[in-house]
Amino acid sequence: MKPSVGIRDVAQHAGVSNATVSNVLNRPDVVAPATRQRVLAAIEELGFVRNESARQLRAGRSRVIAYVVLDAANPFFTDVARGVEDAAREAGFALFLCNSASDDTREREYLELLHEQRVEGILITPVDGEAARFAERGTPVVLVDRESVDGTHCSVAVDDVLGGELAVTHLIENGHTRIAMVGGPLSIQQVRDRYEGAMRALANAGLPKSALTLLETKGLQVAEGKGAGERLVGLPSSRRPTAAFCANDLLALGLLQSMTQQGLKVPDDLAVVGYDDIDFAAAAAVPLTSVRQPRDQLGRTAAALLLSENEPDHEHRHVKFQPELVVRASSAVKR
Amino acid sequence: MKPSVGIRDVAQHAGVSNATVSNVLNRPDVVAPATRQRVLAAIEELGFVRNESARQLRAGRSRVIAYVVLDAANPFFTDVARGVEDAAREAGFALFLCNSASDDTREREYLELLHEQRVEGILITPVDGEAARFAERGTPVVLVDRESVDGTHCSVAVDDVLGGELAVTHLIENGHTRIAMVGGPLSIQQVRDRYEGAMRALANAGLPKSALTLLETKGLQVAEGKGAGERLVGLPSSRRPTAAFCANDLLALGLLQSMTQQGLKVPDDLAVVGYDDIDFAAAAAVPLTSVRQPRDQLGRTAAALLLSENEPDHEHRHVKFQPELVVRASSAVKR
DNA sequence: CTCAGTCGTTAAAACGTTTCAACATCGAGG
DNA sequence: CCTCGATGTTGAAACGTTTTAACGACTGAG
DSSP states (O other), X not given: OOOOOOHHHHHHHHTSOHHHHHHHHHOGGGSOHHHHHHHHHHHHHHTOOOOHHHHHHHHOOOOEEEEEESOTTSHHHHHHHHHHHHHHHHTTOEEEEEEOTTOHHHHHHHHHHHHHTTOSEEEEOOSXXXXXXXXXXXXXXXXXXXXXXXXXXXXXXXXXXXXXXXXXXXXXXXXXXXXXXXXXXXXXXXXXXXXXXXXXXXXXXXXOGGGEEEEEOSXXXXXXXXXXXHHHHHSOTTTSOSEEEESSHHHHHHHHHHHHHTTOOTTTTOEEEEEEOOHHHHTBSSOOEEEEOOHHHHHHHHHHHHHHTTSTTOOOOEEEEOOEEEOOGGGOOXX | OOOOOOHHHHHHHHTSOHHHHXXXXXXXXXXXXHHHHHHXXXXXXXXXXXXXXXXXXXXXXXXXXXXXXXXXTSHHHXXXXXXXXXXXXXXXXXXXXXXXXXXXXXXXXXXXHHHHHTOSEEEXXXXXXXHHHHHOSSXXXXXXXXXXXXXXXXXXXXXXXXXXXXXXXXXXXXXXXXEEEEEOOTTSXXXXXHHHHHHHHHHHHTOOGGGEEEEEOSOSXXXXXXXXXXXXXXXXXXXXXXXXXXXXXXXXXXXXXXXXXXXXXXXXXXXXXXXXXXXXXXXXXXXXXXXXXXXXXXXXXXXXXXXXXXXXXXXOOEEEEOOEEEOOGGGOOOO
16 A cells, blocks of 8 residues: 655665765755756656655654644634744744643643654643643743743733723723623633733722622633523623623623523623634624734744744743724623 | 653663563553553653654554644634544544645645655645645545545535525525625635535526626635625625625625625625534624534544545545535525 | 473664765866 | 865664564463
């Protein structure tokens, strides 16, 4: 089945030594044009495909970086991945995408595998802090959308505390004083930070902490948002929040859907603010107010940092971008 | 920087031969419990990580399959990927995701790379037919969401012609006689098939071919859908279609957005039917009628076929699923 | 007390590349 | 005519595993 034609076969077929074939492959300029042509012809004819394992074993290098993503179904991450890939390609690297799906076992397995594969570097949006430490075993690691706790990695993040603050300040300015924060689990740092930002907004406005109720979810997917919506509607309307700040847009979309299904109006009965400003947010049932993050730039910068990691005088850097509030109909002021 | 501790170091540290260490790694049952413990301890202590390149070089196997996806930003594909990953994991394989982003150069590069990596198998939703043939060079390949032209691969697909027929029949039954088909480029087979299905629906209903106008787009992303919307609105209302069938949900969402922005009502001014029934379709501005495909099953089946590929008496199979129309508000009948 | 059979371990040979030092060949400069 | 440097090419030694056949030490049966 596998003809398994190696460099030696090519060499023999072209009447040269295997070293020359290798040179044609890696340093074409060093070999005489005529010979080069002959070798290339032989490669073509025999359908030779370089065995990357062998190359890597000997050469140590691998031309591949990987991005372990928290949730491949979340457009936010695929957009970041797109940025990563573009930057990687420009530098001659290929990108392997791995989906941890918010599962730390899965994440660990992928990290182990990537490590064994000796990829040149790993980008990761980690499920938990543990994993980041686990990753640090020889392979350069850059944290994406998460700040490095200790200083052992580069990281590229967005100021999530500020993002949360922007969102909730906006709601407060629109007159809301009973606000729900939807998101979880709190073990995810983004969620914690956005929550903290929300609390800060309250403090700035001189509102009591009780003005914000946390509706903790088990994950950050659409379905969880729906569930939160049902819980919200279950509350007696006197105590029910008039606004919800969701830890990401998927939750917000789920919440939206659930509201519509249960006959409540957004923003009249409940104002909603999401996070990430994914493309679908603008196309939602009620166009979604959301906190925008520079997704593409996040990815590109992360890749750039990773690739700079094996420069001689590398120092770990922590880049932090600013989020931006995009106001749409879902949080329009009550009339 | 890299300590690069190898199997030999472990062996020495544990006072055994490297063969024994290898046995501990690969056939733990064959080595005496006491020795095994000692070796494991040494591995732990030295922080040994098996070098996958070397293993693969010698063993020939690789424990990795890859899915080259047409558009990682399209939730349809990430859902399929999820199915693939689950099935792969159950079989002890890891999944690398590669995004061709509808770019045949990119696709080719990834295929080349995966081939060099000697992955155990490749799943692909190809950009063009060429690529599928290119892929066939020793590594098993299964086509996903696309039928194999020649019989050289397994394939898992959904009956796109039927899907198109379902969608347009539905529109015709709702009284529409001027229908637009939005999608492209026609070089993508899914688009062609869905178009063919649409034509068939016309024929079934005894409508002339002119009842369907093709609005060809350059891609299948949200932005293209918006563009198509603008083109549609530009038409004089006497000739403007009253319904649109979009080749996928991203286009439909873009179209929807564009309608709203230009002050037209869906479904009153324009009924819209999408394709794929991604999760966001139900949460859209106007919940989207769409043609549902069994995404998860598509992925799982594809993975299963791929893994069965190196069984001794393998024959290429072509699995075809049935799509299903999900009716929502975007195509509600005019009142 | 011997012999066959287990069991656990090992030395050494792969696997298919890259790389390094050495080797021809040739033209030019002395 | 000899030497030197440049230019192309090559043989052989890695790289870090897995694998195979062989080994010695025991055990239990005869």
